[in-house]
Amino acid sequence: MKKTLLLISCLFCLNSLLAATELDDLKSFTLKNGMTILVAEDHSIPNANMYLFWKVGSRNEYPGITGISHFFEHMMFNGAKKYGPKQFDRVMEANGGANNAYTTENTTVYTDWFPSDSMEIMFELEADRIQHLAIDQKMLDSERGVVTSERSTGLENSNFRMIWEEVKGSAFRAHPYSWSVIGHQSDIDNWSLQDLKDYHRTYYAPNNAFVVIAGDVTLKEVKRLANKYFAPIPAQQPPRKVHTVEPEQKGERRVYVQKPSATSANIMFAYHVPETQHEDYYPLAMLTTILGDGNSSRLSRALVDEQQLATSAFTYLPESFDPNLFYIYAVAAKDISSDTLEKGIISEVNKIITEGISQKELDKVKNKAQVDFYRTLATINGKANTLGSYELYFGSYAEMFNATNKMAAVTVEDIQRVAKTYLRRANRTVGVLDAKADVLEGDL
Amino acid sequence: MKSLTHIIFSILIILFIGSTSVNAAFKIPKYETYTLENGLQVYLMQQSEVPMVNVSLVVKSGAMHDGKLFGLANLTGEALQFGSGKLSKTEIEDQLAFLGAEINSNTSTEMSFLNISFMTKDTDIIFPLFSDIALKPSFDETEFSKFKKRFLAQLEQRKESPRGIIGDAFARLYFGEHPYGNPVSGNDKTVSKIALSDVKSFYKNYYTPKNSALIVVGDFNKKSWIKSIEKQFSQWQGDAPKEKLMPLNSSPNQSNVLLINKGDAIETTFLIGGKGISANHPDAVAVQVINTILGGRFTSWLNDELRVNSGLTYGARSNFNSYQYGGNFTISTFTKTASTFEALDLATKTYMRIWEKGIDQETLSSAKAYVKGRFPPRYETSGQLASLLARMWSLSLDDSYINSFETNVDSLDIEKANEIARRLFPKDNLQYVLVGKADDIRENAKTYGKLKEVEIKD
Numbered sequence: 026m027k028k029t030l031l032l033i034s035c036l037f038c039l040n041s042l043l044a045a046t047e048l049d050d051l052k053s054f055t056l057k058n059g060m061t062i063l064v065a066e067d068h069s070i071p072n073a074n075m076y077l078f079w080k081v082g083s084r085n086e087y088p089g090i091t092g093i094s095h096f097f098e099h100m101m102f103n104g105a106k107k108y109g110p111k112q113f114d115r116v117m118e119a120n121g122g123a124n125n126a127y128t129t130e131n132t133t134v135y136t137d138w139f140p141s142d143s144m145e146i147m148f149e150l151e152a153d154r155i156q157h158l159a160i161d162q163k164m165l166d167s168e169r170g171v172v173t174s175e176r177s178t179g180l181e182n183s184n185f186r187m188i189w190e191e192v193k194g195s196a197f198r199a200h201p202y203s204w205s206v207i208g209h210q211s212d213i214d215n216w217s218l219q220d221l222k223d224y225h226r227t228y229y230a231p232n233n234a235f236v237v238i239a240g241d242v243t244l245k246e247v248k249r250l251a252n253k254y255f256a257p258i259p260a261q262q263p264p265r266k267v268h269t270v271e272p273e274q275k276g277e278r279r280v281y282v283q284k285p286s287a288t289s290a291n292i293m294f295a296y297h298v299p300e301t302q303h304e305d306y307y308p309l310a311m312l313t314t315i316l317g318d319g320n321s322s323r324l325s326r327a328l329v330d331e332q333q334l335a336t337s338a339f340t341y342l343p344e345s346f347d348p349n350l351f352y353i354y355a356v357a358a359k360d361i362s363s364d365t366l367e368k369g370i371i372s373e374v375n376k377i378i379t380e381g382i383s384q385k386e387l388d389k390v391k392n393k394a395q396v397d398f399y400r401t402l403a404t405i406n407g408k409a410n411t412l413g414s415y416e417l418y419f420g421s422y423a424e425m426f427n428a429t430n431k432m433a434a435v436t437v438e439d440i441q442r443v444a445k446t447y448l449r450r451a452n453r454t455v456g457v458l459d460a461k462a463d464v465l466e467g468d469l
Numbered sequence: 470m471k472s473l474t475h476i477i478f479s480i481l482i483i484l485f486i487g488s489t490s491v492n493a494a495f496k497i498p499k500y501e502t503y504t505l506e507n508g509l510q511v512y513l514m515q516q517s518e519v520p521m522v523n524v525s526l527v528v529k530s531g532a533m534h535d536g537k538l539f540g541l542a543n544l545t546g547e548a549l550q551f552g553s554g555k556l557s558k559t560e561i562e563d564q565l566a567f568l569g570a571e572i573n574s575n576t577s578t579e580m581s582f583l584n585i586s587f588m589t590k591d592t593d594i595i596f597p598l599f600s601d602i603a604l605k606p607s608f609d610e611t612e613f614s615k616f617k618k619r620f621l622a623q624l625e626q627r628k629e630s631p632r633g634i635i636g637d638a639f640a641r642l643y644f645g646e647h648p649y650g651n652p653v654s655g656n657d658k659t660v661s662k663i664a665l666s667d668v669k670s671f672y673k674n675y676y677t678p679k680n681s682a683l684i685v686v687g688d689f690n691k692k693s694w695i696k697s698i699e700k701q702f703s704q705w706q707g708d709a710p711k712e713k714l715m716p717l718n719s720s721p722n723q724s725n726v727l728l729i730n731k732g733d734a735i736e737t738t739f740l741i742g743g744k745g746i747s748a749n750h751p752d753a754v755a756v757q758v759i760n761t762i763l764g765g766r767f768t769s770w771l772n773d774e775l776r777v778n779s780g781l782t783y784g785a786r787s788n789f790n791s792y793q794y795g796g797n798f799t800i801s802t803f804t805k806t807a808s809t810f811e812a813l814d815l816a817t818k819t820y821m822r823i824w825e826k827g828i829d830q831e832t833l834s835s836a837k838a839y840v841k842g843r844f845p846p847r848y849e850t851s852g853q854l855a856s857l858l859a860r861m862w863s864l865s866l867d868d869s870y871i872n873s874f875e876t877n878v879d880s881l882d883i884e885k886a887n888e889i890a891r892r893l894f895p896k897d898n899l900q901y902v903l904v905g906k907a908d909d910i911r912e913n914a915k916t917y918g919k920l921k922e923v924e925i926k927d
Binding site for chain 1: 470471472495518519520521559562563565566567568569570586587588615618619621622623625626628629630631632633731732733734735736738766767768773776777778779780781782783803804805834835836838839841842843845846848849850851925926
């Protein structure tokens with residue numbers, strides 16, 4: 026149905042009209058218990074999804090229960106009142122649905138995908154586990170094994186995972202972003218049933234959630250089902266605020282990881298940067314694209330193509346509630362030392378600080394953002410996940426339609442300024458992963 | 470994450486599956502197809518949800534055509550982007566990136582794709598550029614050497630990850646010398662031997678209009694595209710390559726165990742498998758439903774036993790890799806070194822349920838609903854629809870491939886399901902690949918079949 030509208034709008038002004046049309050298509054409502062539900066009707070396929078965003082992630086943990094947010098994500102599938110152990114998945118799949126979930130430093134997100142005529146059972150399944158999760162000791166024990174395997178397989182197969190844990194641990198000494206989302210193994214081994222029950226009561230309250238439903242559904246039907254299944258779930262006291270502020274870093278920090286099977290050095294830089302709602306977020310996000318997104322980016326062009334110091338190089342800026350890190354990652358080419366690669370990266374960063382970027386580079390990023398916006402709109406999952414993320418990280422789902430305008434206002438001077446402000450030596454942690462032992466001459 | 474879902478071993482699901490939703494029958498969107506005078510098959514499918522276009526040039530050339538130079542088809546696909554017409558590699562990259570267009574070369578065992586996605590408004594700039602990349606590659610010598618050097622390093626890096634190498638190892642173990650066992654990316658020994666002249670001659674032999682299809686899906690003006698395609702592609706000349714495919718060997722007549730040592734491994738990653746089916750096998754839909762029950766979804770037998778009941782692993786699944794004339798089947802999972810054989814035995818025991826206990830009605834009904842419900846999202850984007858058309862073209866499948874899927878799923882009853890399961894899933898002489906710390910698992914591994922041990926870095 027939207028298709029015709031889009032075509033017409035394209036004849037005039039693509040951006041604004043499409044955005045307006047899309048934004049108008051979205052409807053949200055809030056239940057009395059504080060749960061907000063956003064509906065994005067899209068009838069292109071006879072399917073829909075439900076994305077439940079919970080404002081809880083590893084930042085809500087403390088030593089002793091690190092990783093519990095992610096573990097909890099697993100436990101949400103292990104049995105409630107009406108639907109006991111295994112039933113959530115069995116009933117969902119028998120109705121043509123599938124699900125997954127993911128946990129980040131800030132959020133836990135549950136995703137259900139289903140033929141649109143199975144929507145009611147999805148509501149029922151979700152309501153049952155939100156209100157009446159029943160955690161039993163046996164499921165807890167077997168799930169510890171599953172999560173231990175998830176943790177190990179990440180470390181076994183990904184150098185990034187291994188080095189990332191160490192870098193975060195060094196870059197943050199106070200804030201809970203210090204540990205990985207999957208947590209310390211000793212905490213996975215030891216948290217108690219009571220820890221989990223407390224966690225559920227505190228964080229899985231309807232007033233701590235934002236729900237997006239996208240696909241072949243109607244607002245009317247979603248309202249009816251939300252009132253029937255979600256409205257009776259009682260609200261809870263809001264969780265305690267995370268008030269820890271990471272103290273300013275005063276000098277470069279370094280970590281080293283020896284992994285004998287590594288075939289060349291891997292290097293990670295992490296610079297402290299502000300949270301997503303800070304005014305510098307867009308210039309920083311655009312800087313990540315300029316530096317490390319694609320073959321035409323600064324790092325790829327210089328280090329991979331021209332100097333051949335790396336086989337790959339990229340940047341990463343997570344969306345974040347609290348101040349977090351701006352990452353640069355590169356894998357050394359054969360016989361290139363980590364020192365040489367590190368100098369190469371620093372030199373590219375310094376070029377932006379001292380010489381700035383060109384208007385054309387900036388325009389490229391703006392164009393790319395516009396096209397990526399449409400790539401997101403091409404799937405119901407892209408829509409649901411992105412709208413929910415904007416709501417949580419930017420304070421409003423509507424911001425998704427405003428992002429390209431915000432970027433349009435960013436200047437080459439802004440990019441240079443944020444590079445100068447944040448990409449400083451004293452503000453960074455550098456992690457190196459390599460095969461050789463960490464021994465220098467004169468050391469034992 | 471709760472589960473790895475579809476990405477467990479990177480080789481997986483080239484397949485299809487699915488059917489329509491429970492309510493309305495899902496049909497393939499309307500499209501047109503015609504042949505240019507030079508033999509190039511053209512597909513046009515309009516999808517106007519977003520103002521973008523996806524173009525794919527699909528060539529029936531893949532790793533199976535590599536000869537002894539494994540990796541040649543893949544390298545040829547990559548080499549298309551090393552410069553074309555009047556533009557250098559970096560000029561192409563800059564022009565495309567400036568417009569937010571994304572291009573990629575993608576090679577599999579049987580096919581090669583050159584895909585691009587871009588904004589409809591940029592068509593007049595992008596499509597001629599794309600055509601030049603496809604038809605007038607300059608195969609720049611310097612870019613080729615640089616890429617080859619980097620790619621060799623990446624092949625080495627891949628050996629850091631059991632998951633990165635295990636699929637190729639199994640394919641070689643199962644298919645033996647047959648070209649279906651050729652590793653798509655090649656290996657360090659073969660790639661180092663590939664010269665630019667090999668790439669040029671591979672391109673000349675296989676990248677011909679009679680061996681290719683051009684697929685356009687998205688929001689576009691049909692009339693002007695038909696004209697542009699005529700303008701850009703009608704001069705392209707060349708015949709379809711003549712080739713004979715080596716007949717598939719009969720399945721191995723004994724169990725083999727390939728043990729790949731990774732000295733610092735903390736877990737064992739393994740595949741168990743055997744004979745599969747061809748892509749257009751008459752029972753392919755039924756096999757897909759049955760595999761869903763065995764290892765194709767979260768509540769599958771394998772995941773339920775190895776993950777949910779025992780906590781041995783984060784995930785266990787099974788897959789069919791199907792090609793035009795044959796295929797293989799694998800069960801895949803991983804577990805900490807100490808529980809290697811507990812997991813291996815449990816996987817085998819669970820698999821044997823096909824013959825020992827069989828499938829029950831409730832599970833079959835659930836799996837049928839599942840594959841039908843998961844079907845439409847596989848064909849949601851222009852890129853997905855382009856892949857679908859490419860598959861239909863290469864395997865000469867008609868619209869019933871999509872439109873009759875639901876009927877095919879529905880017609881599978883419990884007797885037929887059990888009969889097909891027992892007949893088409895491999896039972897004897899299973900093949901094993903284990904990647905882990907050999908010193909800790911070697912002795913026990915020997916009891917599963919004839920053992921061969923190699924180093925992961927070999």
